[in-house]
Amino acid sequence: MTPAVYGVLFVFLAPVFGGLLAGVDRRVSARMQGRIGPPLLQPFYDLGKLLQKQARQVNPVVEPLLLGHVFFMAVSGVLLLSGTDLIFIAFVFALAALFLVLAAGSVNSPYSFAGAERELVVLLASEPFFILMMAAICKVTGASTYAGVLASPQLVAVQLPGVLLAFLLVATIKLRKSPFDISTSHHPHQELVSGLTTDMSGRMLAYVELAHWYESALLCAFMVLLFNWSVPLGLLAFAIAYALEVLVDNSTSRAKWQLVLRSTWAATLVFSGGNVLALFLLSR
Amino acid sequence: MSFFSRSPWILHYDGSSCNGCDIEVLACLTPLYDVERFGVLNTGNPKHADILLVTGSVNERNIEIVENLYRQMPDPKVVVAVGACACSGGIFARAYNIQGGIDKVIPVDVYVPGCAARPESIIDGVVQGIAALEAKRKKTA
Numbered sequence: 210m211t212p213a214v215y216g217v218l219f220v221f222l223a224p225v226f227g228g229l230l231a232g233v234d235r236r237v238s239a240r241m242q243g244r245i246g247p248p249l250l251q252p253f254y255d256l257g258k259l260l261q262k263q264a265r266q267v268n269p270v271v272e273p274l275l276l277g278h279v280f281f282m283a284v285s286g287v288l289l290l291s292g293t294d295l296i297f298i299a300f301v302f303a304l305a306a307l308f309l310v311l312a313a314g315s316v317n318s319p320y321s322f323a324g325a326e327r328e329l330v331v332l333l334a335s336e337p338f339f340i341l342m343m344a345a346i347c348k349v350t351g352a353s354t355y356a357g358v359l360a361s362p363q364l365v366a367v368q369l370p371g372v373l374l375a376f377l378l379v380a381t382i383k384l385r386k387s388p389f390d391i392s393t394s395h396h397p398h399q400e401l402v403s404g405l406t407t408d409m410s411g412r413m414l415a416y417v418e419l420a421h422w423y424e425s426a427l428l429c430a431f432m433v434l435l436f437n438w439s440v441p442l443g444l445l446a447f448a449i450a451y452a453l454e455v456l457v458d459n460s461t462s463r464a465k466w467q468l469v470l471r472s473t474w475a476a477t478l479v480f481s482g483g484n485v486l487a488l489f490l491l492s493r
Numbered sequence: 494m495s496f497f498s499r500s501p502w503i504l505h506y507d508g509s510s511c512n513g514c515d516i517e518v519l520a521c522l523t524p525l526y527d528v529e530r531f532g533v534l535n536t537g538n539p540k541h542a543d544i545l546l547v548t549g550s551v552n553e554r555n556i557e558i559v560e561n562l563y564r565q566m567p568d569p570k571v572v573v574a575v576g577a578c579a580c581s582g583g584i585f586a587r588a589y590n591i592q593g594g595i596d597k598v599i600p601v602d603v604y605v606p607g608c609a610a611r612p613e614s615i616i617d618g619v620v621q622g623i624a625a626l627e628a629k630r631k632k633t634a
């Protein structure tokens with residue numbers, strides 16, 4: 210198959226993957242709390258319901274911005290798999306998140322606005338890492354595309370264990386897991402009402418969910434980049450990482466934004482930066 | 494196909510209750526009853542909610558709040574009054590500041606009796622609320 214076909218497949222399969230992942234997540238979380246939990250397909254039922262429900266338009270820009278959010282999330286995946294430069298992906302990924310911030314910031318609700326501000330903070334916290342990660346992967350493998358990295362004989366995770374460690378931390382932000390889920394308030398947490406999504410109803414909220422499913426799939430694809438010697442191994446690593454995230458999600462309380470920013474920057478600088486620096490010194 | 498019966502999201506509002514019914518509502522979320530099995534979520538945000546679960550009666554101060562929450566919920570939506578207070582004012586009915594049951598202010602679809610209402614009957618009320626939700630959806634669709 211050509212890379213372009215993978216890109217198209219991503220558009221259709223990533224939501225299925227993300228939705229199932231969310232379903233497994235909710236069931237596993239429930240079991241951790243001694244409950245049985247919802248059916249595996251619950252996220253799809255929720256999405257279906259949201260699409261059938263009335264969507265209150267708070268202002269005329271929210272919907273286009275949220276559509277932009279979904280679109281660019283999907284596009285980041287398509288570009289990634291169809292062989293675009295990896296560093297470029299990091300920027301498109303950030304752009305997608307920015308659309309969500311704009312949508313949430315455009316409404317009058319103070320909760321939504323506070324959520325938007327916090328989302329900007331976590332973007333600020335995670336973005337430097339993704340750029341550094343992509344640059345480091347390109348440097349180590351000498352390739353700049355997804356297929357190129359997978360074909361490279363260099364084993365990324367072995368060369369970049371620090372980056373892998375920091376990735377786990379930053380993924381907590383992107384997967385919206387406690388203690389770093391400061392901008393939205395996924396159930397059963399109810400801080401800030403619903404944070405970013407406070408003023409979004411019906412299909413607006415469905416767009417946010419859908420974009421998040423794309424985002425999860427994208428993070429999984431990033432994990433495969435780190436374990437580039439075999440795709441199943443990358444998927445397995447993602448499954449283990451996700452299980453860890455769920456455990457942490459269920460056993461920690463939410464952090465303040467200062468801590469989120471400091472810890473992710475420290476991890477980016479110390480683990481990833483240190484890792485890259487060590488490689489540089491060793492190769493001299 | 495309708496998804497409302499599989500994913501009813503709930504907003505719980507406490508009027509002037511004694512908190513007895515509220516504790517029973519929260520009990521529904523605990524491992525013993527675990528309403529999330531049926532896709533029920535306790536959202537805390539009127540704009541995401543399908544079912545407004547009210548405990549306690551309305552008084553002079555919270556009329557506006559109850560109306561406001563109801564107005565903010567997108568259609569279709571139903572209201573479930575939980576406990577004697579929410580149904581009719583209960584033991585507080587004659588108090589100077591109490592207006593009466595929730596139906597004095599907003600239309601109520603399901604009345605759950607009891608003081609305090611038991612978790613089983615609250616879940617039953619929600620199930621009947623889902624049926625009402627379906628009926629409303631069909632009417633608007």
Ligand code: SF4
Nearest residue numbers: 510513576577578608
């Ligand atoms: S019905 Fe009884 S238990 Fe429930 S709020 Fe009223 S007084 Fe309390």
